[in-house]
Amino acid sequence: MVIFPLFYFLPSTSSGIIEADRNLPEFRIHEDDGKTEDIRKVLSGKENLVYFGYLNCKTVCHGSLKKLKNFISKERGLRLVFVSLDPEKDTEERFEKYFSDLKVETKYIRLGSRGRAFELARLFGIMAFSSDKNGDIEHPDSVLWVNSQGRIKGLIFEFDKHWDQNPNELIKFISDKKEQKPQLN
Template identity: 25%
Template structure:
């Protein structure tokens, strides 16, 4: 079976209409090398969050896929009224996906049990052919046993991501049998008050930023 070895990340900054200037570095490849952090320059505002406050608050996508237990999962219905972190990626990613989800996992563990229950962390696969429910669950369990993993129709995933200004391309099988999956690497935070995205975290966001912001998300603090 082909294996995925490289991700290229697309910023999608124009579609996001951010109140910031965004610069996104290229992903690492199977040949190794480090991935430079994305640089985010925020405009001054009164937001209590260290993540980037969005100038446009995006609706939560109308997305129905399959969760890691093999059951249907309606993103809007099953995360309604709860703070939600949403990330698109794939389990064979060599760098940005495990790093991002790992940092969120560490920050979630720093929360009180009560606050952890108030935040959904949802990972949507951009490589559903290889990311079966079982594969997703095994991969996510190393970061957060309560993280939600979703897989299914890639066309639906691409449409949902596009509505958030996140670009995803079909995985490409290379001549050597490897697969390249190209996807945006933003994490979007939806507030429980209106189920809209208010805060953005670019790839390279430090763990301490999530540790600062997650308690605010759990409490539903306005951005």
Template identity: 30%
Template sequence: MSRITSWIALGLAAVLAALAGFWLARQLDSPDPQLTSGTWLPQPRELPEFQLVDHTGAPFTRESLRGHATLVFFGFTHCPDVCPATLAKLAQVKQAASMPQLRVLLVSVDPERDTPEALAAYVRAFDREFTGVTGDPQAVAQLTRSFGVATARTELPGGGYTVDHSAAVFLLDAQGRMVAVFTPPFEVARMAEDLQRAASRLGA
């Protein structure tokens, strides 16, 4: 190789290295996604350790949230209106977003009645890939508080009870960290566009 060719090769390598460094810097310093239907958090929020079970009876822990983006909603199978309406919307959002790694998780705020079997029948009515989670009431309450979700049990006049709860939907990245919050009213097209806009930041 001649001296001129060597200098050209070295120069090309330097340019490629500079471009790679520029690209990496842009990725590390990329602006937060500008969501139109939710709020992107200034910093990802780590979740505490927890031990629950999913609708198949399998253990469900913080590690279960890793490796894919997740939309999390807190509700219960006896919910008369908000929960079925929200889960129906999330099924549409999941389809419209066309993100194969996106998961939808329902965390029960009524673990006394929501057994794995009850959750299985419920979530599969909306999408067979949805996951329902329940478990020890104290463990469920701890996870609920960590998301900032408010709940209140209300006794009904004719007997029985219902559970009032926040209706927000939370977005987790592939590390299982909370990165965004969506609040009602949920518009399918806008949420799907927001998820696509945020996809590069979710690590899935």
């Protein structure tokens, strides 16, 4: 118990990126065309930056989404995937309007209910929950990098806070990890 508080006071040089190497969870989503598809298939084949948030957010979502939009517009090899934590209010039309200025591919995932959205977030390691009767949602300001092989390769935490300074660090992180050969388990 004495050692734990010491870590709080140690200087941190964290870049805001945590390296990961996890399989995507199995999770069925219903597409707008009525088909059901597994999230693993939806996110495979492309390099993705996945953000769990909602368009009525009063805290971090708008700042992070603005930075993500700016970042993704310069990095043509990445697709922004926005997973709505408030599918009752975040409609396809609102999503399209919000991201209409982007000239790169985006993907909107809108599940049938908040409960399903929170379940998917938790499977990705993102804790999200309704915080009060006003409908506000508590969630971290995190972005996940999911590579084209359908593996979670990195977590960028406190995105709004960290990505003003040096977006090239994220580009370098992704480029370096893409070049590494996959390890056999």
